[in-house]
Amino acid sequence: xxxxRPKKPKxxxxxxxxxxxxxxxxxxxxxxYRAEPDTRPENPLREGxxxxxxxxxxxxxxxxxTGDLAQRKILPAIxxxxxxxxxxxxxxxxxFSRRAMTDDEYRDFAKKxxxxxxxxxxxxxxxxxxxxxxxxxxxxxxxxxxxxxxEERLEQIDAEQSTHGNRLYYLATPPAxxxxxVSNLGKVxxxxxxxxxxxxxxxKPFGHDLESARALNDAxxxxxxxxxxxxxxxxxxxxxxxxxxxxxxxNGIFEPLWNxxxxxxxxxxxxxxxxxxxxxxxxxxxxxxxxxxxNHMLQLLSLVAMEPPIAFEADALRDxxxxxxxxxDPVWTEARVRAQVVRGQYTAGWSADHxxxxxxxxxxxxxxxxxxxxxxxxxxxxxxxxxxxxFYLRTGKRLPKRATEIAIQFKQPPLMxxxxxxxxxxxxxxxxxxxxxxxILLRFAAKVPELxxxxxxxNMDFTYGSSFSRDAPxxxxxxxxxxxxxxxxxxxxxDEVEAAWGIVSPVIDTWREWDHEVATGTQPTREDREGxxxxxxxxxxxxxxxxxxxxPEAADKLIEHDGRRWRRL
Amino acid sequence: MTxxxxxxxxxxxxxxxxxxxxxxxxxxxxxxxxxxAAEAEDASHANAGDDASASxxxxxxxxxxxxxxLVVIAQRPETxxxxxxxxxxxxxxxxxRAIVVSPGDPDGPTTFDAHIYAACHLSPTSHAxxxxxxxxxxxxxxxxxxxxxxxxxxxxxxxxxxLWWPDDPPFRSRHYHDLAEMADGLLVDSGSFRxxxxxxxxxxxxxxxxxxxxxxxxxxxxxxxxELLASLFDHPLLIHELPGVRxxxxxxxxxxxxxxxxxxxxxxxxxxxQLGWTVSRPIQEAPHGDRLxxxxxxxxxxxxxxxxxIQAGSGSNVPGTGSLMRVxxxxxxxxxxxxxxxxxxxDHLLAxxxxxGAQVARRAGTLEPFEETPFLxxxxxxxxxxxxxxxxxxxxxxxVGLSP
Numbered sequence: 001x002x003x004x005r006p007k008k009p010k011x012x013x014x015x016x017x018x019x020x021x022x023x024x025x026x027x028x029x030x031x032x033y034r035a036e037p038d039t040r041p042e043n044p045l046r047e048g049x050x051x052x053x054x055x056x057x058x059x060x061x062x063x064x065x066t067g068d069l070a071q072r073k074i075l076p077a078i079x080x081x082x083x084x085x086x087x088x089x090x091x092x093x094x095x096f097s098r099r100a101m102t103d104d105e106y107r108d109f110a111k112k113x114x115x116x117x118x119x120x121x122x123x124x125x126x127x128x129x130x131x132x133x134x135x136x137x138x139x140x141x142x143x144x145x146x147x148x149x150x151e152e153r154l155e156q157i158d159a160e161q162s163t164h165g166n167r168l169y170y171l172a173t174p175p176a177x178x179x180x181x182v183s184n185l186g187k188v189x190x191x192x193x194x195x196x197x198x199x200x201x202x203x204k205p206f207g208h209d210l211e212s213a214r215a216l217n218d219a220x221x222x223x224x225x226x227x228x229x230x231x232x233x234x235x236x237x238x239x240x241x242x243x244x245x246x247x248x249x250x251n252g253i254f255e256p257l258w259n260x261x262x263x264x265x266x267x268x269x270x271x272x273x274x275x276x277x278x279x280x281x282x283x284x285x286x287x288x289x290x291x292x293x294x295n296h297m298l299q300l301l302s303l304v305a306m307e308p309p310i311a312f313e314a315d316a317l318r319d320x321x322x323x324x325x326x327x328x329d330p331v332w333t334e335a336r337v338r339a340q341v342v343r344g345q346y347t348a349g350w351s352a353d354h355x356x357x358x359x360x361x362x363x364x365x366x367x368x369x370x371x372x373x374x375x376x377x378x379x380x381x382x383x384x385x386x387x388x389x390x391f392y393l394r395t396g397k398r399l400p401k402r403a404t405e406i407a408i409q410f411k412q413p414p415l416m417x418x419x420x421x422x423x424x425x426x427x428x429x430x431x432x433x434x435x436x437x438x439x440i441l442l443r444f445a446a447k448v449p450e451l452x453x454x455x456x457x458x459n460m461d462f463t464y465g466s467s468f469s470r471d472a473p474x475x476x477x478x479x480x481x482x483x484x485x486x487x488x489x490x491x492x493x494x495d496e497v498e499a500a501w502g503i504v505s506p507v508i509d510t511w512r513e514w515d516h517e518v519a520t521g522t523q524p525t526r527e528d529r530e531g532x533x534x535x536x537x538x539x540x541x542x543x544x545x546x547x548x549x550x551x552p553e554a555a556d557k558l559i560e561h562d563g564r565r566w567r568r569l
Numbered sequence: 570m571t572x573x574x575x576x577x578x579x580x581x582x583x584x585x586x587x588x589x590x591x592x593x594x595x596x597x598x599x600x601x602x603x604x605x606a607a608e609a610e611d612a613s614h615a616n617a618g619d620d621a622s623a624s625x626x627x628x629x630x631x632x633x634x635x636x637x638x639l640v641v642i643a644q645r646p647e648t649x650x651x652x653x654x655x656x657x658x659x660x661x662x663x664x665x666r667a668i669v670v671s672p673g674d675p676d677g678p679t680t681f682d683a684h685i686y687a688a689c690h691l692s693p694t695s696h697a698x699x700x701x702x703x704x705x706x707x708x709x710x711x712x713x714x715x716x717x718x719x720x721x722x723x724x725x726x727x728x729x730x731x732l733w734w735p736d737d738p739p740f741r742s743r744h745y746h747d748l749a750e751m752a753d754g755l756l757v758d759s760g761s762f763r764x765x766x767x768x769x770x771x772x773x774x775x776x777x778x779x780x781x782x783x784x785x786x787x788x789x790x791x792x793x794x795x796e797l798l799a800s801l802f803d804h805p806l807l808i809h810e811l812p813g814v815r816x817x818x819x820x821x822x823x824x825x826x827x828x829x830x831x832x833x834x835x836x837x838x839x840x841x842x843q844l845g846w847t848v849s850r851p852i853q854e855a856p857h858g859d860r861l862x863x864x865x866x867x868x869x870x871x872x873x874x875x876x877x878x879i880q881a882g883s884g885s886n887v888p889g890t891g892s893l894m895r896v897x898x899x900x901x902x903x904x905x906x907x908x909x910x911x912x913x914x915x916d917h918l919l920a921x922x923x924x925x926g927a928q929v930a931r932r933a934g935t936l937e938p939f940e941e942t943p944f945l946x947x948x949x950x951x952x953x954x955x956x957x958x959x960x961x962x963x964x965x966x967x968x969v970g971l972s973p
Contacts, residue, residue: 043811045802045811046799047843049796088800
């Protein structure tokens with residue numbers, strides 16, 4: 001085949017695993033993690049009251065308490081939960097950070113943060129109640145004595161506030177600090193669940209590739225049990241994502257159609273009209289594959305493709321999700337990457353009504369950067385339900401609009417009966433819009449009311465907004481509450497993380513190899529790439545697209561090669 | 570290319586009004602309104618220069634996304650006004666067709682007069698348009714006793730029908746029965762049941778047994794009481810005491826001559842249902858004083874129950890007659906003695922638990938203002954039955970000695 005080429009001897013970048021061992025590596029990734037259900041004594045009087053959704057009093061220890069995430073998301077979310085009466089009044093928030101601050105200073109700091117970022121305005125009286133349970137402890141993440149100080153402080157709060165030893169450790173720090181915090185928590189025995197529970201919330205990214213994800217999981221699991229670990233991906237806390245489950249498993253008519261017999265292919269789009277919005281440094285390290293594909297898109301894919309879980313319960317749900325990811329072939333030969341993955345980067349152009357710079361011109365971005373702002377790829381879920389049904393995924397920055405959608409494209413009717421019809425009707429389509437305007441659209445053929453017999457596609461469009469108009473809670477509120485209640489359904493289990501990296505990591509590794517070749521001038525010649533998608537990329541292994549368009553031409557070729565088209569959104 | 574935002578907002582809220590003097594005319598007027606609405610929508614699309622030619626399927630009629638039909642029977646003119654105001658307030662949250670019927674004098678001439686209001690407005694949370702209808706019907710004469718046939722043609726097919734009866738419904742009448750049969754859910758307020766409320770409890774239970782879901786605003790007002798009492802037993806020390814209840818006393822506000830016991834009975838019924846008690850002796854007047862006493866049975870242990878009237882309330886915060894003032898439970902296990910109580914204090918409730926004389930738990934909660942809107946909203950949210958209420962009501966009816 002044209003895509004194969006002689007391997008030139010070269011120093012491989014350190015992260016790259018030799019391709020022969022990839023299969024083995026991904027088989028190793030099939031480690032199984034199960035969370036044990038939480039048991040607490042039943043209180044029969046709680047049934048049917050909101051109390052069923054009110055967790056036991058606990059101390060939330062926020063590591064990185066002065067950081068951006070704490071300010072923008074965590075503190076406002078906890079305050080709003082408290083305001084909505086969903087947290088018991090004894091609840092305590094203990095900030096832990098490097099910066100020297102008194103409790104009172106931290107309260108002022110938190111008040112400012114919450115006032116700025118909360119979806120509802122802060123009421124003075126309510127705030128004062130909340131602030132009473134707000135404390136601060138200074139400490140270094142890497143310093144065991146500081147953790148002993150933390151332990152003493154926690155015990156002191158337990159004694160004063162009857163929080164009964166329940167602790168929720170929230171890692172809102174840069175990922176680099178995760179292992180230090182976890183091991184220090186372990187050293188002073190704060191992972192142990194004696195009187196109450198101890199749980200740890202870890203923010204994404206969970207690792208940088210398969211290797212680092214496994215290292216992180218190992219480090220965490222060295223100290224905590226899987227049942228204590230809550231890996232938060234705020235995307236899963238969104239109302240719509242849970243709607244997806246209700247739509248699939250709360251309705252009887254769709255499930256029979258949900259398979260290779262009726263479905264031609266599935267398209268998942270996560271489009272953003274924004275650029276990188278000043279987060280150049282972060283994005284240079286991440287790229288769309290780490291930022292969106294590994295977590296959000298593969299989550300959506302597994303929710304769409306999963307088998308019905310035996311119960312709407314954390315492990316049953318996650319067992320099915322992880323099974324989908326394992327049914328995706330993790331072996332990426334270079335030819336497969338060339339044929340099924342498109343890497344793109346935006347250049348200067350127009351976004352809506354203003355001119356925007358290209359990615360390489362953004363602040364904190366290497367002017368020679370080869371980081372992808374767009375990824376389109378084709379995946380196949382190799383199981384009985386989905387064999388031969390391709391899943392086309394695309395995501396990008398600076399696309400024409402913000403749109404997250406899953407489209408189930410059904411097969412063409414077997415026979416076109418209406419011969420005199422001037423146009424062929426399109427195949428049926430079921431689209432689930434995640435954002436904005438969450439809703440569900442079904443497209444089917446209808447006769448145009450005339451004497452002749454013209455057939456045209458019409459849309460039946462349901463928007464949640466017009467049937468239920470009310471505020472949905474913030475994703476962080478839902479998830480923090482779930483963690484306190486011990487419901488891990490919407491959190492990512494270790495094996496899910498690893499399975500997802502098992503799919504994405506090899507692709508990134510291949511790109512790194514190409515980048516290395518470009519940097520050292522050893523990339524293959526044009527003839528080598530002929531007939532592949534890389535043909536249109538100008539020889540760089542990365543395809544450029546103008547800001548404000550739906551990605552590079554190669555992305556269109558990727559799907560048109562199979563005789564299909566991207567949906568127009 | 571893109572339409573000016575202002576233009577869109579101008580067409581954002583649209584209202585229609587029509588009047589009809591018969592049911593068929595009402596149906597016609599509704600059809601006419603939605604016909605006009607669809608045209609207006611098409612026109613606005615055309616004006617906006619939307620990308621319509623490229624994608625014909627984008628033109629869509631104005632959608633009346635209803636989730637239910639709400640039928641309100643307002644026996645008194647002031648109830649009708651209040652109901653209209655509440656329905657209006659809830660319109661955007663619960664897109665529905667609301668039919669408010671105000672039946673007039675059954676002995677007068679038969680009359681029918683309907684006002685039809687429709688409105689479409691942009692929902693604040695999404696860009697979708699929410700359309701609602703309200704039909705206000707005044708009837709007179711014999712028709713007032715046959716409302717179910719008058720309302721039937723106005724129900725939206727396939728959607729649930731909720732019947733809201735703000736005053737005391739005549740549970741035993743055929744008139745009520747026909748309307749309840751037409752509906753899927755019933756919303757009443759046991760606080761407005763006449764006399765001591767016992768017959769009302771039975772009426773709700775019968776409606777429930779007939780297959781309707783029943784929402785009771787009176788029960789909903791007990792939520793905070795239940796939550797506070799329940800939260801006391803979340804305490805790790807007290808959860809083990811819960812099976813050892815020895816005595817239950819409920820103080821009920823009684824400003825007038827009759828003691829309304831619907832709420833107290835529901836509360837006691839709730840405890841009985843959740844804790845697995847049976848009724849061994851229904852309520853009766855105590856030999857001394859105006860207390861009511863009953864006996865519940867936990868296994869073989871008798872739990873005396875007391876409803877005590879309290880001539881409470883002065884100033885601005887007078888609790889309605891039949892409102893709970895205090896709930897007190899005594900519990901014994903081995904040598905441990907526990908006293909759990911929830912007490913009404915002006916606008917809030919205070920719950921405390923003493924364990925061998927020392928206070929171990931204390932909770933407070935603010936009572937909702939005396940309004941129906943949030944309760945109606947909740948009843949419309951939950952079209953399915955409330956299992957806990959069903960069980961509590963069953964026990965309550967037994968407790969008041971009216972079991973079927």
